[in-house]
Amino acid sequence: MLKKVVGLILLLTAINGFSQQTFNPDSISNELIMDSDPIIDSSVAHTSEPKFLEQPKTAFVLLDTAVPPATTMRLSWQPNQSSDGLSTPTPIFVVNGAQEGPVLCLTAAIHGDELNGIEIVRRVLYGADPKQLSGTIIGVPIVNLQGFQRSSRYLTDRRDLNRFFPGNPHGSSAARIAYSFFKEIISHCNFLVDLHTGSAHRTNLPQVRANLLQPGVAEFAQSFGISVILHSEGSVGMLRHAAVDIGIPSVTLEAGKSMTLQEPAVRYGVKSIQTLLDRMNMLETAQPLETPDSIYYHSAWVRVNHGGILLGNVNLGDKINKNDILGIVTDPITNMRSEIISPYNGRIIGMAIDQVVMPGFAGFHIGIKESEERTARIINIPAKKQIVQHLSTIPESE
Numbered sequence: 001m002l003k004k005v006v007g008l009i010l011l012l013t014a015i016n017g018f019s020q021q022t023f024n025p026d027s028i029s030n031e032l033i034m035d036s037d038p039i040i041d042s043s044v045a046h047t048s049e050p051k052f053l054e055q056p057k058t059a060f061v062l063l064d065t066a067v068p069p070a071t072t073m074r075l076s077w078q079p080n081q082s083s084d085g086l087s088t089p090t091p092i093f094v095v096n097g098a099q100e101g102p103v104l105c106l107t108a109a110i111h112g113d114e115l116n117g118i119e120i121v122r123r124v125l126y127g128a129d130p131k132q133l134s135g136t137i138i139g140v141p142i143v144n145l146q147g148f149q150r151s152s153r154y155l156t157d158r159r160d161l162n163r164f165f166p167g168n169p170h171g172s173s174a175a176r177i178a179y180s181f182f183k184e185i186i187s188h189c190n191f192l193v194d195l196h197t198g199s200a201h202r203t204n205l206p207q208v209r210a211n212l213l214q215p216g217v218a219e220f221a222q223s224f225g226i227s228v229i230l231h232s233e234g235s236v237g238m239l240r241h242a243a244v245d246i247g248i249p250s251v252t253l254e255a256g257k258s259m260t261l262q263e264p265a266v267r268y269g270v271k272s273i274q275t276l277l278d279r280m281n282m283l284e285t286a287q288p289l290e291t292p293d294s295i296y297y298h299s300a301w302v303r304v305n306h307g308g309i310l311l312g313n314v315n316l317g318d319k320i321n322k323n324d325i326l327g328i329v330t331d332p333i334t335n336m337r338s339e340i341i342s343p344y345n346g347r348i349i350g351m352a353i354d355q356v357v358m359p360g361f362a363g364f365h366i367g368i369k370e371s372e373e374r375t376a377r378i379i380n381i382p383a384k385k386q387i388v389q390h391l392s393t394i395p396e397s398e
Contacts, residue, residue, distance in 0.1 A: 108140065195255070208292075304329050320348060
């Protein structure tokens, strides 16, 4: 019964807040990737009405391609750039279910060196049977193909793509790419999950970040079953911030570190999205994750005061107390040692990997405890069902 109620609430949220734009890409190709027979109907008209209200009676249309019910297809998106002939189209997967339901979008590798999200999206997409699915999943395993091909976080112009949404068709290269992606893909979503990892040799405890002051977003964030939820409105330019601005409930799913694949983080991320699909009544999942046990409304980075070699004294997920030693920085020449002391009671939700650091380097990200009553009041969950805690600053990894 709880699953049905949550699914109904999320569906009503999408109906009330959904916003959609038309599109006209320059170059389109598509490929059927599962065992259904595609029927491409070029006469299907674009509409501003939510697509999930029409399924399964009509195909789902994206990038000028009609994807029939109970079908999975691979499409291609290419931003309007001056050197289109030299660029590689970005694969876009559409899993269109046999039954009506919402449109869930999964995006990964907006930062091209964040590999865990790529693998999470791949496993979710190829593990979703369209014949059993209610609704549609749009999956983009590698948004920033430029960065991915160079093992870089950034676009070729050294800009961070996740600072330019919803974009500008007359702006910088990054702004134009962001505009094209947002208009042609994101505007067709009812819900959005943007996957990330830690940056600059940092790693993150699996966590959902969301603007919990938005009721629809808060409800969505709790549907993953991930044990840690962090309140963060995000900053202007971030994909999820721009999506929420046009009425699409959106969250960031963080898991692990960049430049490597971590099987535990990938498995946990896959299970969390499968739990989300189950609670949205899109796809039944065996043994979904439980409800979150930690919700933070404030956090803080503890920074090192001296340069040298950082050796951590704690692990991800550890609960720590004020004045605990989080790590030690040792000068390799003078052998001087500097302890990094926690100024808070809380939990380690992100941390730097042992490395050489300079003064001011963000070493440990702590979720800070706060009152149970405040969290329960804001997100409308009985206080006795949670361990209530707190997040403020936008972490550097997102």
